[in-house]
Amino acid sequence: MKSESFKHSDSQAFEMLHNAMFQNTYYNGKTIIERLNDRNMLKILKNISNELQGYAYFEVDTEMAEASLEYICILKNAQSQGLGTMLLKEVLTEMFLFPQIDEIKLTVDKANSQANRVYMKVGFEPKDILISYRLKL
Template identity: 50%
Template sequence: MTGTIGISQDFKELAHFLAELNNQKAFHIGYCGLLADEIYETLEEDFVGDDGKIAFLVARNSYGEIEAAIGVDIDEETAEVWGPFNINATLTVQNQLWEQLMQEYPTLRNFSFFLNKENIKQQDFMNMIQATKTGEHLILGLEKRNFVRVKDIKSTDFIQNDFQAFEALHSAAFPNTYYRAQTIVSRLNEEHILKILKSEAGEMLGYAYYEVDLDRNEADLHYFAIAPTAQNRGYGTLLLKEVVTEIFNFREINEMKLCVEAKNDKANHVYIKAGFVERDLLYSYKFNRSNGMK
């Protein structure tokens, strides 16, 4: 009896398989979480299309057990790839899994991968399909129990009078980013927070925008920037510690993680000074259907 490849029909089974592998650096995929319950929620929310189509394929061995899997979180013609996850499948089976995924989504042009540096098997696969390595990224972590909170907060919540200076700094610091200044402001609420650091004269020194998800006990620092004229004067560490203090004031949040460019030593120095420690190094890849394997 031979194995089979098909669409995942059991997200709970799949979530446990992904969690088991993703907690091992040799199989780790950066887009996927570590806890089965959280992975299950994301599968339910992001991997079922409006038409009900499930965007995850699995390969099973002759005993019916999952031995490889791959899925895509789709945004129009672009997809973040969860995988390939492969514990025992042969390279031939993994290639068949990838080829079937391509057939299932013929209009997808661009695929993004995020692999742990110790995931050698999938780095070799990236070379085989002629994907392009686009960057190296550090995953930094900080636990609440290891952080000394700031008592005197100098940053303030955003007000409309801050917009012009905020927009100028945000546009300069992140010229091609996914959230423009107006988008950030439109999202603000009790869990989407924009902090502004100003001098006594009212000059914009820096800002930080973060979001908390209390249902998942998570916090994401999306943007953090210090004005060029205010850099190397301790304002970055000050603002970052204040933001982390406010995030840890949510009793549901016990840990923070950040993904930063590995080669951005200047910014990373600020994170390390604030107490963050390196957890993983991940490599990002891009695959374009028109350039690589069909």
């Protein structure tokens, strides 16, 4: 399996997966699709039945010489098969195709040990620990 660029025919499946996996986040599936351009990219993984298995959305800022992995997701039933690591490596390679990029950032929940293991496996190192606040009315 190899990632491919998002096609608009994948919109419904992508939006359903993203909105289910990342509820209450800063970009919903529709917003990600609207943001796509030559610097904001969405790569998807499909199985042999052409069903969406995962995706990665990233943004490249050549002026700041950095890229950010905003979202990466692998369906639960497709996890523990190396797909997350494979997709992450493909996306990192694509980000570094921009000659200006010398740093890639991401933010992940400290408690998400599975994701943290994947990031560490490909060479990411922890930089800061963020604290999040929420005020409910």
